[in-house]
Amino acid sequence: MERVVDFLKKANVYYLATVEGDQPRVRPFGTAHVFEGKLYIQTGKVKPVSQQLIANPKAEICAFMDGQWLRVAGRLVEDARLEARESMLEAYPSLKAMYAADDGNTQVFYFEDAEATFSSFTAAPEVVEF
Ligand SMILES: Cc1cc2nc3c(=O)[nH]c(=O)nc-3n(C[C@H](O)[C@H](O)[C@H](O)COP(=O)(O)O)c2cc1C
Numbered sequence: 575m576e577r578v579v580d581f582l583k584k585a586n587v588y589y590l591a592t593v594e595g596d597q598p599r600v601r602p603f604g605t606a607h608v609f610e611g612k613l614y615i616q617t618g619k620v621k622p623v624s625q626q627l628i629a630n631p632k633a634e635i636c637a638f639m640d641g642q643w644l645r646v647a648g649r650l651v652e653d654a655r656l657e658a659r660e661s662m663l664e665a666y667p668s669l670k671a672m673y674a675a676d677d678g679n680t681q682v683f684y685f686e687d688a689e690a691t692f693s694s695f696t697a698a699p700e701v702v703e704f
Pocket of ligand 1: 587604605616618
């Protein structure tokens with residue numbers, strides 16, 4: 575899992591796909607943080623992405639860097655604990671300009687039953703489950 579987080583951090587940007595009814599939705603994301611051994615992302619409750627994840631937690635992210643791409647498919651489950659949100663904001667201090675752990679908007683989700691696949695044009699895919 576550390577390898578997955580390292581890749582996401584180095585890539586800087588990944589794309590998060592969610593489902594809305596029968597319509598896929600995708601957008602750029604950057605937050606990737608390990609808390610209590612799980613991979614967390616951050617968003618705001620006011621965003622459609624948040625509402626989509628609450629309605630259907632199935633999600634997939636994709637990032638590309640240095641000829642290799644990573645896809646992580648799984649379920650993104652909300653962690654409603656204050657300490658989980660605080661840990662995220664400590665890891666991303668720049669977010670504090672827009673978010674506070676107790677603002678009623680900040681929200682964090684962690685991956686459950688995740689399958690991460692590293693792919694390239696030159697090597698066989700490598701799969702990591704966490
Ligand atoms: C490089 C980059 C990184 C971003 N990272 C995040 C993020 O980690 N969390 C977040 O909620 N929004 C992030 N955003 C903003 C979302 O992409 C944006 O709010 C998007 O509209 C959310 O999707 P939605 O409109 O379907 O809710 C980022 C945007 C960019 C350009």
